[in-house]
Amino acid sequence: MIGALIGRDLMRALKGGGLWLPLAFLLLIAALFPFAVGPDASVLARTGGGLLWIAALLASLLPIDRLIEPDREAGVIDQLVVRGHGEGAILLAKLIAHWLSFGPPLLVAALPAAALLKLDAHTIAIVEAGLALGTPGLAALALLVAALTAGLKGSGALAGLLVLPLAIPILIFGAGSLSVAGVGALKLVAASSLVLIVLCPLAGGAALRAGRD
């Protein structure tokens, strides 16, 4: 079931612009930032890494209302549960599909974005490593909040308010890895991601079950 659901979700995300949206979003922010703060290379290089992290975090919010609600509304999740598949397994499959549609494009987009921000090779390597470790956590957080808010009116705005505070640890550790903390902060990014990845199927599954009553 998990493989079939990953394939289906991934195809739907690609057709719905899931691949291009985070990519274009990140590039747009990186292109606008020098206009806003001026083309001073040293300022850009000092702030660019943190900016990429903020852009990645906001990009993870973009597809949040497409992750769970359409499938809940169409009865797809009901049908999977009737067939004996657990909500946790459904969310795990959706997590993998969501990350595949959003993580790798973001990592690719970060390269030209880093060039626009005049980051040096060392900083680029740390940002890429941090994003590779952090985006699974951001994907899990987006999916968890999507499951919690599925079926509510105005869930998009509510989801943003719920995600941003919870994403702060990843943002702090991720941006921290660019300064003195280095590799130690990357380990904390990975740890935060792991917690969210484990939490997402458990808490999200409970939310979907509770939402049916």
Add this chain to the structure above:
Amino acid sequence: MGLDLDLAAGQSALIAGPNGIGKSSLLRIVAGLLAPFAGSVTATGAIALTDELAALDREKTLRAALGFWARLDGATPDSIDAALGDLGIAHLADIPVRILSTGQRKRAALARTIISGADIWLLDEPANGLDAASVDALAHVVARHRAAGGIVLAASHMVLGWSHDAELTLTAPEEETA
């Protein structure tokens, strides 16, 4: 006030009652989507549910949308066309789900249940939106399913085109109507 229902292979039951009395909720309890407040449900064999939600991807063709469920249920692609033919919508197989009419979508959801090969069919208002010919076709499919040892539990406020071994009419408790 309680509720007791036993169905053996090949049998069919109808849940009747006015709108909002809980026919759909009862089916969802049997399907395992809701937990009963008291009592238990025991089912032997796979369950398939057809309710008002088609659970078919709108942007895909009908065949591709049903194909996702067929793969999950381990059914062959041939069974998709066979089920569409049974319900008289074989000509819609290459049409996107989003432009199907209400009745056509209902038949597509019923086709999903046929394709699943499940032993127990839970049909929530299966005749809603269907024309007379489609109701006949559905009765024919149900008869074949029961002849093969399948069980059908339908909830409807309408007359369905097949006989029932048991009929359960849900009524509001006395104190609520008084």
